[in-house]
Amino acid sequence: MESDGKEMPSNAAHWPSLEDCKRGDEMKKLAMAAAVVATALVAAVPAGAVGPSGTSVSISSTATQTTPLTIVVGVSVTCATFVGNPGFGQVAVSQTQTGAFGFGSFTATCDGKAHKYAVLVTSEIPWALGYANAQVFVCGFVCATANRQIRITAP
Numbered sequence: 001m002e003s004d005g006k007e008m009p010s011n012a013a014h015w016p017s018l019e020d021c022k023r024g025d026e027m028k029k030l031a032m033a034a035a036v037v038a039t040a041l042v043a044a045v046p047a048g049a050v051g052p053s054g055t056s057v058s059i060s061s062t063a064t065q066t067t068p069l070t071i072v073v074g075v076s077v078t079c080a081t082f083v084g085n086p087g088f089g090q091v092a093v094s095q096t097q098t099g100a101f102g103f104g105s106f107t108a109t110c111d112g113k114a115h116k117y118a119v120l121v122t123s124e125i126p127w128a129l130g131y132a133n134a135q136v137f138v139c140g141f142v143c144a145t146a147n148r149q150i151r152i153t154a155p
Contacts, residue, residue, distance in 0.1 A: 055078065055079045055080055055138070055140065055141070055142045055143070055144040056076075056077070056078045056079075056144055057075065057076070057077050057078075057089070057136055057137070057138045057144045057145065057146050058075070058076045058136075058146055059073065059074070059075055059091075059134050059136050059146055059147070059148050059150065060073065060074030060075070060076075060150070061148070061150060061151065062074075062150060062151050062152075062153050063093070063121070063132070063134070063150050063151070063152050063153070064152075064153055064154075064155050065127055065129065065152050065153065065154060065155070066120075066155060068126040068127065069102075069122055069123050069124070069125075069126055069127070070120055070121070070122050070123075070127075071093065071102075071120075071121050071127050071152055072118050072119065072120055072121075073091050073093060073104065073118075073119045073121055073134055073136075073150065074116065074117070074118055074119075075089065075091060075106070075116070075117045075119055075136050075138075076114060076115070076116050076117075077089060077108045077109075077114070077115050077116075077117065077138050078112070078113065078114045078115070079108060079110035079112075079138060079140035079141065079142070079144070080110060080112055080140060080141045080142065081110060081111055081112050081141070083141075086107050086108065086109065086110065086140075087107070087108035087109070087110040087138055087139055087140030087141075088105070088106075088107065088108065088138070088139050088140075089105065089106045089107070089108045089117070089119075089136060089137065089138035089139070090103060090104070090105045090106075090136070090137055091103065091104045091105075091106075091119045091121055091134060091135070091136045092121075092134070092135045092136075093121045093123075093132050093133065093134045093135075093150070094132060094133050095127060095128065095130075095131075095132040095133075095152070096132075096133075097128060097130065098125055098126065098127065098128045099125050100123040100125040100126060100127050100128070100132075101123060101125075102121045102122045102123035102124075103121060103122075104119040104120045104121035104122065105119075106119050108138050108140060110140030110141065127152055128152070129152050129153060129154060130151065130152060131149055131150070131151055131152070132149070132150055132151075132152055133147065133148075133149055133150075134147060134148060134149075134150045135147040
């Protein structure tokens with residue numbers, strides 16, 4: 001190994017390389033872009049929305065902070081019967097005052113009946129108690145989306 005005259009720390013092998021740092025920056029930019037696009041796509045949809053064939057989704061007005069990096073968001077879903085039955089859902093939450101944003105996924109039961117889900121949403125930046133913006137989409141036979149302002153509360 002070539003030396004530039006500076007002593008290398010004994011744990012230098014565990015430090016991220018320049019390439020690792022660049023890749024991490026790219027992933028953060030990609031995640032931020034995905035959050036912006038998701039917000040833009042559902043920004044005009046009300047808190048509870050009904051899609052074709054009776055598919056509907058809504059978001060609870062409050063979320064519970066379980067750890068500094070994790071909140072639980074309540075979602076209600078009704079989706080038409082779907083071959084194979086499961087649907088897919090995702091919740092995205094962003095908090096302007098902290099810069100926190102995160103996603104959580106769930107499997108929806110599409111049987112024409114209403115179902116409630118508690119979705120864990122994690123962030124790399126701690127959530128603060130207070131307001132945030134939440135978006136949800138669910139797809140089974142058809143898709144539905146909704147968004148609303150939520151309030152993050154303590155357990």
